[in-house]
Amino acid sequence: MGDKEKGRRSEGISRRRFLTYTLGGTGAFLASTALYPMVRFSADPFLKREEERASFVDVGPVDQFSETYKFVRFFVKRKDGWYHPEKGFERTAWVRRSASGDILALSPVCKHLNCTVKWEGNPRFKSEFFCPCHGGRYDENGVNIPGTPPAAPLDRYETKVEKGRLYLGKIVPRTRG
Numbered sequence: 114m115g116d117k118e119k120g121r122r123s124e125g126i127s128r129r130r131f132l133t134y135t136l137g138g139t140g141a142f143l144a145s146t147a148l149y150p151m152v153r154f155s156a157d158p159f160l161k162r163e164e165e166r167a168s169f170v171d172v173g174p175v176d177q178f179s180e181t182y183k184f185v186r187f188f189v190k191r192k193d194g195w196y197h198p199e200k201g202f203e204r205t206a207w208v209r210r211s212a213s214g215d216i217l218a219l220s221p222v223c224k225h226l227n228c229t230v231k232w233e234g235n236p237r238f239k240s241e242f243f244c245p246c247h248g249g250r251y252d253e254n255g256v257n258i259p260g261t262p263p264a265a266p267l268d269r270y271e272t273k274v275e276k277g278r279l280y281l282g283k284i285v286p287r288t289r290g
């Protein structure tokens with residue numbers, strides 16, 4: 114066999130190898146793309162449970178809360194693109210506990226234009242939330258008072274009590290009526 118022939122053969126083998134690797138790699142990539150949703154779907158209940166556990170934040174002993182609203186500040190760990198503040202993202206809530214132990218945790222974000230509402234923030238309106246930006250008002254359950262700018266009640270946080278401690282979870286949006 115001449116040198117030319119040998120060179121052509123080795124070139125042929127390396128080309129064949131190249132094609133094998135390329136097609137094999139592409140096949141593996143396509144297979145993983147097709148399989149990923151199935152694997153993700155089967156693991157979903159476990160991931161959801163984990164997410165749910167992670168989404169509740171301990172805000173302290175439940176008996177520190179009474180029928181008078183208390184302002185609570187806490188931090189939520191979550192990924193937001195490349196931005197991961199060390200303490201997490203700050204959240205705030207107005208929390209009260211009724212005589213029967215029911216917890217109501219309200220978002221202080223006004224449903225008009227997102228200012229912060231304050232419990233009894235205006236001495237003229239007792240037992241109400243007041244928004245200083247445009248005079249928005251909400252009753253003691255966070256329901257907007259007709260005739261004032263907000264068109265929907267304050268959003269609520271999910272809550273749970275475990276071993277005497279209160280945990281706040283995700284915000285549950287409330288819409289009008």
Ligand code: FES
Pocket residue numbers: 223224225226227228244245246247248249250262263
């Ligand atoms: S932002 Fe609250 S009333 Fe306008």
